[in-house]
Amino acid sequence: MTKKIILSTIFGLFSFFLIITQEQQNFPDFSKNICFKLCQAMSFQEQEIFANIVYLLYVNALLDATIDRYYAPLSHVTQQIRRNMTDFANPNDELAMAYCLLEDISAITKARLIYNTTLEECLNYYEQHKTETLDNALQALQINAQECLQKWAHEHSEHFTKSLKKSKTILSENAQNILVASNMLKGLSKGALPFNTTEENKRIAAINIVMKNNPIFMNHANNISNTLDETMDEAMNIIYIGVEIYRQYYEDIYAIITSSDQDSATILFDEYGLLPAEYRSSLPHVATVKEEIYKTTQQYSSSHV
Amino acid sequence: MKIIKTLFLSLLFIVCTPLSSSTHTYDTSLQEWQQTYLTAMSPEQLQFTANFLYLSYAIAIAEIKIRQFITPLSRLNHTIRTKVITYKDATDDIAMLKTLLDRLSYVAGARTIYMETLKVCLKYHNIQLIDNALVSIQYDAQKKLSAWTYEMLDETNNRLAKSSENFSLTGQYFQDISQLYNNMSKGILPIKLSKEQEQHKFLIIFDAIMRNNNELLMLAEQGIDTINETSDYAATLITVGAEIYKQYYSVMYEIITAPTFDKQYATTMFSMHDVLPKEYKSLLPDPHHVFEHMLQTTKLYTQTELL
Numbered sequence: 001m002t003k004k005i006i007l008s009t010i011f012g013l014f015s016f017f018l019i020i021t022q023e024q025q026n027f028p029d030f031s032k033n034i035c036f037k038l039c040q041a042m043s044f045q046e047q048e049i050f051a052n053i054v055y056l057l058y059v060n061a062l063l064d065a066t067i068d069r070y071y072a073p074l075s076h077v078t079q080q081i082r083r084n085m086t087d088f089a090n091p092n093d094e095l096a097m098a099y100c101l102l103e104d105i106s107a108i109t110k111a112r113l114i115y116n117t118t119l120e121e122c123l124n125y126y127e128q129h130k131t132e133t134l135d136n137a138l139q140a141l142q143i144n145a146q147e148c149l150q151k152w153a154h155e156h157s158e159h160f161t162k163s164l165k166k167s168k169t170i171l172s173e174n175a176q177n178i179l180v181a182s183n184m185l186k187g188l189s190k191g192a193l194p195f196n197t198t199e200e201n202k203r204i205a206a207i208n209i210v211m212k213n214n215p216i217f218m219n220h221a222n223n224i225s226n227t228l229d230e231t232m233d234e235a236m237n238i239i240y241i242g243v244e245i246y247r248q249y250y251e252d253i254y255a256i257i258t259s260s261d262q263d264s265a266t267i268l269f270d271e272y273g274l275l276p277a278e279y280r281s282s283l284p285h286v287a288t289v290k291e292e293i294y295k296t297t298q299q300y301s302s303s304h305v
Numbered sequence: 306m307k308i309i310k311t312l313f314l315s316l317l318f319i320v321c322t323p324l325s326s327s328t329h330t331y332d333t334s335l336q337e338w339q340q341t342y343l344t345a346m347s348p349e350q351l352q353f354t355a356n357f358l359y360l361s362y363a364i365a366i367a368e369i370k371i372r373q374f375i376t377p378l379s380r381l382n383h384t385i386r387t388k389v390i391t392y393k394d395a396t397d398d399i400a401m402l403k404t405l406l407d408r409l410s411y412v413a414g415a416r417t418i419y420m421e422t423l424k425v426c427l428k429y430h431n432i433q434l435i436d437n438a439l440v441s442i443q444y445d446a447q448k449k450l451s452a453w454t455y456e457m458l459d460e461t462n463n464r465l466a467k468s469s470e471n472f473s474l475t476g477q478y479f480q481d482i483s484q485l486y487n488n489m490s491k492g493i494l495p496i497k498l499s500k501e502q503e504q505h506k507f508l509i510i511f512d513a514i515m516r517n518n519n520e521l522l523m524l525a526e527q528g529i530d531t532i533n534e535t536s537d538y539a540a541t542l543i544t545v546g547a548e549i550y551k552q553y554y555s556v557m558y559e560i561i562t563a564p565t566f567d568k569q570y571a572t573t574m575f576s577m578h579d580v581l582p583k584e585y586k587s588l589l590p591d592p593h594h595v596f597e598h599m600l601q602t603t604k605l606y607t608q609t610e611l612l
Contacts, residue, residue, distance in 0.1 A: 175479035182472035
């Protein structure tokens with residue numbers, strides 16, 4: 001099991017197909033309660049590592065999906081600021097909003113950096129200490145997740161197709177407008193004006209036309225950019241499903257490791273590697289994962305980040 | 306007075322409006338303008354004219370400064386997005402964008418204050434002599450701007466032709482992307498799929514959209530950059546316009562700071578709400594230090610007033 005394959009659940013869907021064709025016969029069928037079956041075959045130590053890997057995958061996917069939700073708002077607010085600047089309106093409300101969005105993006109990217117490095121450390125450790133049971137379990141999860149995603153993709157294909165058609169129309173219309181603008185600029189560069197004026201005023205009129213029309217061209221470019229964002233948002237729904245799948249796995253594993261009489265399973269890694277025993281705390285309940293992320297991020301000083 | 310407002314704003318922003326009606330001839334040299342209009346003015350009228358020119362010049366400066374933010378704002382926004390998507394550290398870019406937003410907020414606030422103040426100023430006076438003096442500036446400015454555009458003719462034509470090419474390429478790209486989306490909506494992909502992959506076609510389409518979206522957004526951003534560059538070049542006209550305001554304001558400033566001139570008429574007259582009370586009036590600034598004066602004035606207003 002390599003990092004790439006694990007991450008492919010969310011980040012590199014194409015590599016799934018390679019696993020399917022090569023490994024499907026080894027993992028023929030998995031039920032909804034896959035985690036319970038997998039954990040039964042593991043020792044407590046294996047379960048703890050398994051839980052840590054799934055926990056970190058879930059957190060990384062969650063942070064990625066969260067960051068994604070900021071792109072379109074930031075893009076919209078930047079467009080509105082530009083519009084206000086050129087329309088002589090006061091952009092202060094939008095500036096304040098952009099500032100808040102940047103604060104949030106900054107905080108989440110810092111958290112992601114910490115958890116991404118922690119996941120790398122976790123996977124490095126796993127590579128050196130892996131067992132066949134664990135390896136099989138992780139691949140089984142991978143395949144199961146893939147099946148869920150495929151099912152979802154098929155169920156939502158009609159809706160997505162409609163969305164693509166709508167985007168295609170908007171893109172085509174705005175691209176056409178940009179081509180019209182191109183022709184207009186070409187005409188202006190050759191001294192052709194869309195109205196009559198004296199020879200001495202022709203050049204200043206040409207510049208005036210450019211200044212007046214640029215906000216309109218900008219709207220076409222913004223429409224294209226927004227349409228791409230909307231299509232991306234539709235496609236990104238699959239990432240949210242991926243996050244939900246990870247959440248479900250982690251919830252199941254957490255239930256198993258906290259139901260037995262054995263020692264409680266702990267967070268084993270930080271961004272520098274395996275944590276000393278005295279720094280380990282219990283793995284969080286799925287409902288408190290966000291608080292745990294916040295707490296961990298706060299613990300790191302800005303110099304660490 | 307309303308017509309002057311239109312004409313004056315048109316000096317910078319709607320230059321075409323008065324072009325076709327510019328049949329009347331005006332004195333265009335600064336000295337002649339001074340001789341023709343200013344010598345006949347009372348100190349109060351001179352004060353008003355000086356205030357009007359000061360405010361117009363200040364707004365033109367704010368406009369120039371604000372336009373300098375547009376391109377970096379677009380680029381930083383896209384850089385941050387690209388870095389976040391590609392797992393690169395965007396901390397410096399985020400910090401830079403925050404600083405940019407802070408500064409923009411300040412300059413935009415200054416522009417709002419000065420535009421409101423100019424509105425108050427325009428409501429205040431209605432004297433034909435002043436109107437004539439201001440309309441004369443308008444036409445002189447128009448001639449100077451026209452002369453400038455002729456000096457820059459080759460440069461302008463080259464830039465317009467280059468922008469046209471870039472627009473054409475951008476438009477074509479997006480036509481192609483539109484076609485790609487159209488094909489994908491019909492289940493047609495630009496790559497050949499194996500039998501196994503064919504079963505997961507929709508998953509591959511989702512994946513293709515997610516993988517390529519940032520590249521496509523980059524193309525859109527290039528289009529926006531081209532528009533910004535074209536805008537920036539056209540906006541040099543504003544810089545020329547601001548310089549013309551500065552020249553006229555300098556003439557006024559020389560008069561109101563002359564030793565023989567009564568200094569009670571050498572002061573600012575308006576705030577963004579009304580005519581300034583006597584105790585709040587201050588000397589009009591040196592033409593070379595108008596921006597500093599603007600920043601000081603902006604500081605006097607609370608954040609609540611700006612918002």
